[in-house]
Amino acid sequence: MNNVIEEILVSEKQIAEACKRLGSEITKDYENKDLVLVGLLKGCIPFLSDLAKHIELPLEVQYMIVSSYHGGTASSNEIQIKYDLEVPIKDRDILLVEDIIDTGQTIKAVKKLFETRGAKSIKVVSLLDKKDNNNLKAEYVGFTIPNKFVLGYGLDFQQKYRNLPYIGVLKKEFYDK
Template identity: 45%
Template sequence: MQNDVQEVLYSEQQIQDKVKEMGELISRDFEGRNPLVICVLKGAFIFMADLVKQITIPLEIDFMAVSSYGASTKSSGVVKIIKDLDISVEGRHVIIVEDIIDSGLTLSYLIDVLERRNAKSITVAALFDKPARRTVDLDADYKGYVIPDAFVVGYGLDYGEKYRNLPYVGILKPEVYSH
């Protein structure tokens, strides 16, 4: 698994430091608002778990599964809801937790869905931002690291469902997906 990684971009420690910072900012900004923190499965599962441990105010959590990449390094352009939320977002301050914003299609779709369901406010926390690939103009309110135009894996991020369990984030060797 490690042999398929060309370069480690962020170590486990660097990610933990950043997640702690993000948690502190969210704790400060959402004091008294009991936010509904939404994990966008599957990619955000590790980030979500680490982030909520760094948030010190009361909150609720829920999960939504969406997918558009499948076994490819490019978005199919079609975002599918695979599992929907259990808790209603109506009148709630929601925080969408994403591992990565790449084309922006997943996030723009989710924001649209949550707006139509009358969330009171929608805030985005994304650990990684890959602006080079953006096709929809949007940004995260809380952002971890801005990364180069390369397909990355680890810390929840996959290629064809593999590599999610790497504790760090690295660039996948192009030969892994180019044949």
């Protein structure tokens, strides 16, 4: 698998440390609140799982499949909800769990949707943030990264490589054809 990786951007150890740090911050900020972690599938799975272990509060986990990506490496402005929440969120504290904030379009659309559904609060935790590529402010960020095509730890290239335990940069030859 390493033949597709140009470099390791964030190591497995760094990810574990970030999950612990973020979990501690979230625990403090959400004490005595009705916390619902909403994971945006599929990429959030490893991050949400590891992060939740470090949030020392009762919480509920829900998932959505919301997409603004339609293959390849480009993002589109079209948002599609493919799988919605199973519970109402009115008057609840929502923490959106995202693997990466690229353009921020998906998160903005989901936040707007949750506002119309009456969520008490809506914040974002993301493992990665391509800050140069968006103007979205996430409340909790593991790492700010350069605008490179990354994969691993939930992030994919053509639905593969999500199982890498680190975040790597995909060699340009694989997507610049």
